[in-house]
Amino acid sequence: MKRIMFQKTFVCLMVLIMALGLVQKPADAASAAINVNADAAILVEASTGKILFEKNADTSLGIASMTKMMTEYLLLEAIKEGKVKWDQKYTVSADISGLSHNTSLSNVPLRNGGQYNIEDLYHAMAIESANAAAIAIGQIIGGTNENFVKMMNDKAKELGMKNYKFVNATGLNNRDYKGPGYDLAIVGGPEDENVMSAKDVATLAYRLINDYPEVLETSSVPTMKFAEGTEDEFKMNNWIKMLDPNSKVYYEGLDGLKTGTTDLAGPCFTGTAERNGNRFISVVMNVKHDPTVDSYTARFNETEKIMNYAFSNFSIKEVLxxxxxxxxxxxxxxxxxxxxxxxxxxxxxxxxxxxxxxxxxxxxxxxxxxxxxxxxxxxxxxxxxxxxxxxxxxxxxxxxxxxxxxxxxxxxxxxxxxxxxxxxxxxxFVLSMRAIGGFFGDIWHGITSTIKGWF
The missing domain is CATH 2.60.410.10 (D-Ala-D-Ala carboxypeptidase, C-terminal domain)
Incomplete structure (x- = not known):
């Protein structure tokens, strides 16, 4: 008797386990197809904003120099609205000049009192990721660092972002705004840094390339001379090594957008690539890697993984x-x-x-x-x-x-x-005739229905 009861209990238990397996939520197909070694990541189709893959996409994380996409957006918007002109001159202050000569930060050296046009500063920010140039652009647009930071946060809200906080125009930690020979005003605490979610970063990138597609003409340049032909000429090299055909991480069709690295953010990259009329946007944040691969290469390897998945599995179809x-x-x-x-x-x-x-x-x-x-x-x-x-x-x-x-x-x-x-x-007249026709039509319909009823 005990044996029979045990068998029945065992069978019921197995049926329950199988039933739970059948109703279990199916795994996300994208997650099963690719394993991205990063704290957060997202893949988006660039013309529609359709999300095709995500990992911790709503978690706020450090964004480092990917911040500069917001500074670019606000600059291009100001250019479009006529508030700023490309050939407009900017005179460098002692503090910004001092920060620009800090070789531990990504920079293009700017002379104290030197004058540079906005377009050169924009190229320095977008290609060399020059931090002093980004601060200068923020001051040009906002007047002060504090006001520009407010503009950044306001624009983020306007664009529909949910998990973000901007404290500066660069993505640096606020501690880097003070150093030997310079003392720049900060917003927030002395150790504050910009944060966003991967979804918010992708939203910014989506709006940037759709509202101002000309940004790709700059972000895709592997190398350029800053202030060419002047005493301040400086060779700039784009941090996006996937642009260089001679690089081991070169990726065909990739033409932007922005890298970023700080202690808080880790290695990050927002990339976009186009092949055969299909364009995608990817974001990787705080990429993980083994000691045999440097952090710069690791973020590009993870981006390649996501882009290969995108181009191999998705395309735009015209329904009508x-x-x-x-x-x-x-x-x-x-x-x-x-x-x-x-x-x-x-x-x-x-x-x-x-x-x-x-x-x-x-x-x-x-x-x-x-x-x-x-x-x-x-x-x-x-x-x-x-x-x-x-x-x-x-x-x-x-x-x-x-x-x-x-x-x-x-x-x-x-x-x-x-x-x-x-x-x-x-x-x-036409409406009257229709009304009369409708009236007699209803009568005729009633008569025919009655006659049919007789038979």
């Missing part, structure tokens, strides 16, 4: 072209119009990021704006040509979908649906 229609929703009925319906179409191509081999998991669906429709589901004339009446989105069957970067204008893959033509309001 511009002016495309869905067979099930070609028209919308119109009330009180000269025409009784109007054709609808997409206002631009509907494109989505698709994992290779999973194209059949996506289905387009039209969602109409109920605020523009009557209770009967009709538009009311007059209707303008190109009037937005809703949108078409793509539903995914993917259970582990990671969504999109915040504040990119996308919560899912969708484009607006607009009217193909205008529909004028019908005059009173």
């Amino acid at each position: 072209p511009k002016n495309g229609v869905l067979k099930s929703n070609k028209t919308i009925p119109v009330d009180k119009g000269k025409e009784k319906s109007v054709k609808i179409q997409t206002n631009k191509p509907l494109k989505i990021v698709v994992e290779n081999g999973k194209e059949n998991q996506y289905k387009p669906k039209v969602v109409l704006d109920k605020k523009k429709l009557t209770k009967d589901g009709k538009l009311t004339a007059p209707v303008k040509k190109g009037e937005e009446v809703g949108y078409i989105k793509v539903d995914s069957k993917e259970k582990n979908d990671l969504g999109y970067l915040p504040n990119t204008g996308k919560s899912d893959a969708k484009v607006s649906m607009v009217t193909k033509d205008a529909v004028e309001k019908a005059n009173w």
Whole structure:
């Protein structure tokens, strides 16, 4: 008897274990495909903001010189708005000159009292990661370090970031703002440093290359001379070694964006690369590596791993072209119009990021704006040509979908649906005739229904 009870208990236990295994949450496909040796990482498709892989992406960590992407963004914005000009001159203070000659920091030496144009300082910051040049740019835009830091934090909030804190324009630890021969004002504590999450860094990179794509013309330059032809000429070498065809970490198609290293942040890199019309953004933070690999190479190795995964597994697919229609929703009925319906179409191509081999998991669906429709589901004339009446989105069957970067204008893959033509309001005579026709039509329908009932 005891033996039978034991067997039944054992069988029940095995069934329970198997059942738990069946309902267990499936592992993230990306995590299974790549193992990134970093405290945090993320992979994003660059035109849509679609997240394809993430690891601890919402955790705030040190960002070091990746900070300079925000300084670049604010500078390019100021240039666009006409508040700053490329040929505008900046006179270097003794403190900034002193910091620029600190050889333990990444810098381009600037003369005390020397004058440099904004474009040269921008190149120094973007290519050589020059810290003194970044501070100078912050002062040009914000007037003071304190005001510029406020602008950085305000812009981060505006761009939809969630886990960040900026205390300076460079990414240095605040302790580095004071040294032999210089004493620069700081914001926050003496040991404070900028922090962001990988998702926030990716959001900044996404906005930077989409709002100001010209940034890639600079970030992709392997070497350049600062203030060429002057007494201050200085050869700058880009810290992104993946740009150099002669480097062992060279990566075809990679053209930016920013490296970073401090004691707090560890080796970091925000990269972007394009091949065959597909562009991706990757971020790695505090990369881990064994002693046989230097930290600079390690961050590029992890970036290569992520980029190879991206280009091998994902591509952009066009679900519908511009002016495309869905067979099930070609028209919308119109009330009180000269025409009784109007054709609808997409206002631009509907494109989505698709994992290779999973194209059949996506289905387009039209969602109409109920605020523009009557209770009967009709538009009311007059209707303008190109009037937005809703949108078409793509539903995914993917259970582990990671969504999109915040504040990119996308919560899912969708484009607006607009009217193909205008529909004028019908005059009173036409509306009267329709009403009369409808009245007699209802009578006739009632009579025929009654007669059918007799038989």
